[in-house]
Amino acid sequence: MFAVKALILAWLQIILIYLRRSIEATNSFWLRVVKRRRTRHSSWALHDIHQQPQRVHRSSRARARARWIALAGIRVPRRYWVYPRSNDWWDNFVTAIWDDELWIQNFRMARSTFNELVACIGPRLARQDTRLRRAIPVEKRVAIAIWYLANCYHYRGCMNQFGVGLSTVAGIVLEVCFAIKAELLSKLVCLGQDVAKIMAGFQQLGFPHCIGAVDGTHIAICQFKGRGHEYSNRKKFNSILIQGTVDHTGRFIDVEVGWSGRNHDAFVFANSAICEAMDAGAFVPGNPCLTLEGVAVPPLIISDAAYPMRRWLMKPYGTPSTPAERHFNKCLTRSRNVVEHAFGRLKGRWRCLRSCLLVAEENVTSIAVACVVLHNLCEQKGHGYVEDDAPLQQVQLTEDQPSVPVWPRRHLEQGKVVRDVLARHMLSQVQHQ
Incomplete structure (x- = not known):
């Protein structure tokens, strides 16, 4: 009994295969016929008195055949499996x-x-x-x-x-x-072990006991659906912030990417990993200190006036009134130019950062970080920066500046003490030369 059933099933499978092959052969034949008729009718339509091509409507028989083919589940063979391209x-x-x-x-x-x-x-x-x-x-x-x-x-x-x-x-x-x-x-994006070489480099630029300069830049992004207001900055476009800290050569030793462009630079810095590490004295190996007038000066980072004052974060005097303060501001500005030049080379090398990044929200940070890593790789290998004919667009700040967060007063007082001692020391060094 089982043998009879197996034989019947085998014959049914053979019949189904034969029918399917017959349908495919018939389909192929009718496709060639229809294609030949379309070509002939198209050539006739091109020779009318207006010399304009006319649309050739399919007959009801052709439409019925197309529906039958679709219902039968017969696939029309592809012209290409992989579209041919030139390498x-x-x-x-x-x-x-x-x-x-x-x-x-x-x-x-x-x-x-x-x-x-x-x-x-x-x-x-x-x-x-x-x-x-x-x-x-x-x-x-x-x-x-x-x-x-x-x-x-x-x-x-x-x-x-x-x-x-x-x-x-x-x-x-x-x-x-x-x-x-x-x-x-x-x-590649780390401080490294040769801290003395970095300090010596900033010493030549005019600022002693310094291991980095910090600043931020905006990267334009597309407006994400339903979340455009979260990334709209004071410059009236959607962006994310790249906060970078560089050494005396313009190599990034720390980078913070992903914060919305509407946040203040000081807020981003206070919530960054480098701020926490510097407060704990764990960012610089050994945390070497310089004693001036009985004040212990830790390894320093320099910034512009937008950042919060700390005993290890130096920013310029708002209104310098003494020769020491004016000399301090001059040296800090000259030394801090390295971070601005580093951002210029970063965007000049990797031009995707100069235009709007048309990628998904979760991928913006990875692309920006990859550009920073590749920048350090090129700087390490000594590849010169090739100037571009198209200059960077200068974006003017609007009048409605965001409010600066209020920080604990103890950080401000400690920073002022270190800054005053350092300003007098820097002026005395110049006078003794």
Whole structure:
């Protein structure tokens, strides 16, 4: 009995396969016939007295056949499984012909630096080949992301340049930025062990016992649905803040990214990790102090007048009235220029930060952090900054400034004591020379 049932089922399967093959063959035949008729009718319609193409309406029989095909579940074969694109520019020009000068102009780094970057983050980006298609090489993946960050291209421009799909470009850019943040952020954006060299560099600029200069900049972002008011800043556009602390060469030793542009710089700084670490004396290894007139001066960070005063955070005098105060403001301004120049080189190298970042809210921080990490990599390798013909847009502040938060008075008093002692010491050093 079971053998009879199995035989019947086998014959039914054979009959179903035969019927399906017959339907597919019939469908293919009628598709060729319809295509031939459409071509003939289109050629006739083009020869009317007005020389204008006429729309050829499908007959009721053709519409019925199309509905029957749709109900039968027969798939029309694709013309392409993967749309053909050209890889000639990347394969034959960039990798084979370009020298280091062209690499620095277009990718902001030499080819040797690019290869080191690929070797570092490559394990996170490698993909396996499948039976359907070959995976995009790791070198090309990193190049697509660097090209997007450096040349202010949208995803569509990268798609045409590298010969990949639009969604593929979007995914690759984010994957590379995530890998850079995970692998290199803690290694490249840090104070390091050579604190004496940094202090000596700021000493040459005119400010003693200093380990960094802090400032912030706005990065324009698109308006997120239903949350545009949360990122609207006093400059009348949506943005996030990048707070950076740099050494005497313009290399970032700390970065804070992700705060809304409507927040005050002082508020962002007071809630940052570097502020907490400096208050605890844990940011600088050993926390070396300089004793002046019986006052212990810890390692210092310099800023502009927008930041809150602390015993380790120096900002200029509001209205200098003595020679020591005027000399202090002059030296602080000259030394603090390194952070402004660093932000200028950061946005000049990675031009995606100069325009509006058209990415999702959760991806803005990773792209900005990746740009900071790559900036430090280029500075460490000694790659010169290539000036751009298009200058940065100067944004004027509006009159309605946000209110500055009120900080504990003890921080202000301690900072003033250290600043006064340091101002007298700096003036005496100049007078003795």
